[in-house]
Amino acid sequence: MTQMTRRAALVAGAGLLATPALVRAQTVRELTFYYPIAIGGPVPRIIDGYCEAFQRETGIKVNPVYAGNYGETLTKAVTAIRGGAGPHFSVLLAAELHSLRDMDILTPFEEIEGAGDLDAWTRGFFPAFMANSKAGGKTWSVPFQRSTAVYFYNKDWFRAAGLDPEAPPRTWAQLVEAGRRLTQDGKWGVKMSSSAGNGQWTFGAMANQAGHKLMNDAGTETYFTDPRAVEAAQFWRSLAFEHRITPQGSIEWGVLAPDFLNQTTAMIWSTTGNLTNMRTNARFNFGVAGLPGKDAPRTVVGGGNLYIFKNASPAERAAALRFARFVAAPEMAADWCMKTGYLATRPEAWETESLRRYTSEFPAALVAKDQIPVATGELSTFENQRVYKALNDNLQAMLSGGKSAQQAMADTQAEATRVLRPFRG
Amino acid sequence: MKPARTTLHAWLMLTPAMLLLVGFTHYPAIATLWHSLFTTPRATRPARFIGAENYLALADDPVFWQALWNNLVYAGATIPLSIGLALAMAMWVNGRLAGRTALRIAYFTPTVLPMIAVANLWLFFYTPDYGLLDQLTATLFGWGPTNWIGQQETALGAMIAVAVWKEAGFFMIFYLAALQAVPPNLYEAAAIEGASRLRVFLRVTLPLLGPTTLFIAVNAVINGFRLVDHIIVMTRGGPDNATALLLTHIYELGFRFWDTAAASALTMILLAMLALAAAAQFAFAARRVHYR
Numbered sequence: 001m002t003q004m005t006r007r008a009a010l011v012a013g014a015g016l017l018a019t020p021a022l023v024r025a026q027t028v029r030e031l032t033f034y035y036p037i038a039i040g041g042p043v044p045r046i047i048d049g050y051c052e053a054f055q056r057e058t059g060i061k062v063n064p065v066y067a068g069n070y071g072e073t074l075t076k077a078v079t080a081i082r083g084g085a086g087p088h089f090s091v092l093l094a095a096e097l098h099s100l101r102d103m104d105i106l107t108p109f110e111e112i113e114g115a116g117d118l119d120a121w122t123r124g125f126f127p128a129f130m131a132n133s134k135a136g137g138k139t140w141s142v143p144f145q146r147s148t149a150v151y152f153y154n155k156d157w158f159r160a161a162g163l164d165p166e167a168p169p170r171t172w173a174q175l176v177e178a179g180r181r182l183t184q185d186g187k188w189g190v191k192m193s194s195s196a197g198n199g200q201w202t203f204g205a206m207a208n209q210a211g212h213k214l215m216n217d218a219g220t221e222t223y224f225t226d227p228r229a230v231e232a233a234q235f236w237r238s239l240a241f242e243h244r245i246t247p248q249g250s251i252e253w254g255v256l257a258p259d260f261l262n263q264t265t266a267m268i269w270s271t272t273g274n275l276t277n278m279r280t281n282a283r284f285n286f287g288v289a290g291l292p293g294k295d296a297p298r299t300v301v302g303g304g305n306l307y308i309f310k311n312a313s314p315a316e317r318a319a320a321l322r323f324a325r326f327v328a329a330p331e332m333a334a335d336w337c338m339k340t341g342y343l344a345t346r347p348e349a350w351e352t353e354s355l356r357r358y359t360s361e362f363p364a365a366l367v368a369k370d371q372i373p374v375a376t377g378e379l380s381t382f383e384n385q386r387v388y389k390a391l392n393d394n395l396q397a398m399l400s401g402g403k404s405a406q407q408a409m410a411d412t413q414a415e416a417t418r419v420l421r422p423f424r425g
Numbered sequence: 426m427k428p429a430r431t432t433l434h435a436w437l438m439l440t441p442a443m444l445l446l447v448g449f450t451h452y453p454a455i456a457t458l459w460h461s462l463f464t465t466p467r468a469t470r471p472a473r474f475i476g477a478e479n480y481l482a483l484a485d486d487p488v489f490w491q492a493l494w495n496n497l498v499y500a501g502a503t504i505p506l507s508i509g510l511a512l513a514m515a516m517w518v519n520g521r522l523a524g525r526t527a528l529r530i531a532y533f534t535p536t537v538l539p540m541i542a543v544a545n546l547w548l549f550f551y552t553p554d555y556g557l558l559d560q561l562t563a564t565l566f567g568w569g570p571t572n573w574i575g576q577q578e579t580a581l582g583a584m585i586a587v588a589v590w591k592e593a594g595f596f597m598i599f600y601l602a603a604l605q606a607v608p609p610n611l612y613e614a615a616a617i618e619g620a621s622r623l624r625v626f627l628r629v630t631l632p633l634l635g636p637t638t639l640f641i642a643v644n645a646v647i648n649g650f651r652l653v654d655h656i657i658v659m660t661r662g663g664p665d666n667a668t669a670l671l672l673t674h675i676y677e678l679g680f681r682f683w684d685t686a687a688a689s690a691l692t693m694i695l696l697a698m699l700a701l702a703a704a705a706q707f708a709f710a711a712r713r714v715h716y717r
Contacts, residue, residue: 079680102467196663247570248576250572250576383682385681385682400575
């Protein structure tokens with residue numbers, strides 16, 4: 001009898017929280033959800049934990065499927081959807097917005113039954129993270145595993161080289177100066193990734209550092225031949241060829257963290273998502289700082305958003321939205337932030353007791369948050385992967401010495417213009 | 426039995442094999458050809474017929490030409506190297522020597538490993554600074570760190586080395602089996618005649634290995650265009666398309682850019698190339714290879 005009343009109370013409570021349509025969504029028993037992993041650490045265990053907590057609260061079983069890195073997850077999700085057996089929702093790169101819309105596989109959140117007061121909810125995210133979510137007056141995704149580009153530096157090395165470990169470089173000139181003093185035989189001053197899938201992210205930050213944005217908001221035009229874009233490219237090239245503080249050739253994203261932890265590189269341009277990994281595994285003092293800019297720190301946001309797919313039934317869409325709201329709740333977002341280093345996507349999460357305590361013990365976590373105001377949106381256009389490839393190929397050619405910065409940018413622009421032609425006018 | 430009934434029986438017996446062939450070979454090939462003549466359908470723009478335009482666009486695509494050239498280099502290097510190495514290893518472990526079984530197993534191990542595992546293993550070998558290869562070259566020759574798979578000069582060579590390492594052991598098994606089937610009296614006769622070892626190899630061993638070599642060569646040619654898993658894992662065709670092959674380019678067009686029409690066109694080109702290569706091999710084989 002007591003059990004019955006408890007359950008009745010729970011149902012009544014859920015009914016109060018949820019809009020009527022959500023009650024219908026409870027006929028949904030299972031959801032499938034794809035997620036990528038782009039950082040170190042026990043991410044699957046954390047995700048499993050959230051899905052179990054969601055099931056305890058709602059009775060809906062969410063099957064999380066780890067699907068590789070961002071690119072692989074996108075490929076698997078789209079292939080599965082075209083094959084008719086796709087996931088109901090997925091974490092995919094925030095910057096894929098325009099490409100995914102072009103494939104016509106997304107559900108705008110406004111069209112989900114029982115979405116409730118969507119505006120009030122989406123306004124609660126950091127605006128910089130919502131930059132890649134809205135288009136054509138609709139909301140197509142909400143932030144989940146979001147980060148900003150930051151750099152990690154080895155404080156012990158800084159001290160040994162006679163640099164102040166508490167005053168890491170804030171400008172390009174300071175970066176070059178520090179890099180020259182840190183680079184020794186077989187040890188590099190700084191490394192940033194130029195590999196497929198990552199070069200465009202690094203370069204987006206550099207362009208912002210020179211005060212430039214690479215594309216328009218509609219995702220139909222790119223501006224690679226702008227003098228400031230060329231300046232950014234020239235700066236990157238000079239690190240390898242003129243100052244020789246970074247290796248020539250392309251650098252894989254995956255080697256950055258091991259290089260830093262093995263102390264073969266003094267500074268790595270990485271993501272806040274790696275913070276917990278570094279904190280757990282570094283056997284030396286390390287610091288976190290915002291990426292240096294031409295004049296002052298500037299960076300780029302990155303990471304994945306939650307998208308809900310059209311192939312899900314209305315009830316499944318509503319349940320997926322419920323999951324999105326569940327993981328965005330302040331306590332959950334704070335927990336995600338502490339366990340991975342990804343940024344809690346809503347200001348209110350940073351006000352929670354647990355996250356306040358965490359940041360007072362580990363102030364490095366705040367560095368990333370402080371970068372949000374000086375961060376630009378990620379390069380995002382239609383035919384996104386094609387534009388990425390054009391840019392990354394040219395960056396790699398430039399960094400192996402095959403092309404000048406000018407040439408690399410001109411070639412990228414020519415290819416991007418060709419690819420984007422059908423989307424203009 | 427009446428002729429009509431015999432015909433029916435024949436068709437019934439052919440049906441299972443024919444269904445499989447049509448379903449998994451002929452229909453996909455024809456559908457690919459069909460799709461390659463249309464544009465890729467998008468949300469707002471359905472597919473429309475454009476004839477050979479996809480092919481013309483490929484001809485204008487510098488990545489296609491580079492992938493084609495890379496693939497010719499890749500096939501041209503992996504085919505003779507893996508066959509030659511397989512033959513040498515087979516001759517070596519065919520002789521009487523201590524630890525013969527252990528050696529055979531060691532040579533065959535790469536074949537048993539999945540290509541993805543192999544790629545990750547070699548990723549460590551090629552890592553600059555603390556990778557196995559760099560540690561070796563640093564101790565032996567005092568070289569500095571080399572970014573083996575990150576620079577255009579060495580990337581394709583590094584991929585070829587992995588492919589040869591993976592394939593040679595597999596081909597060795599066939600050569601080993603063939604070598605053991607060579608009748609010893611032929612060698613005895615050659616010894617009585619006083620033939621040199623080189624002459625015995627050229628005049629006795631090699632001709633008797635003919636059918637095996639043809640079989641291996643056909644497989645090696647196919648693998649020269651098919652074996653790209655490690656490239657996807659290690660370089661994804663980079664840096665700047667230095668390791669892009671036809672198949673990785675098809676994958677990229679089809680599953681990263683979702684330009685299925687262009688991918689279909691490139692698939693047809695690859696299919697035509699392989700058909701030509703197979704035809705040439707069998708024509709050559711008909712004249713030169715002797716079956717006993």
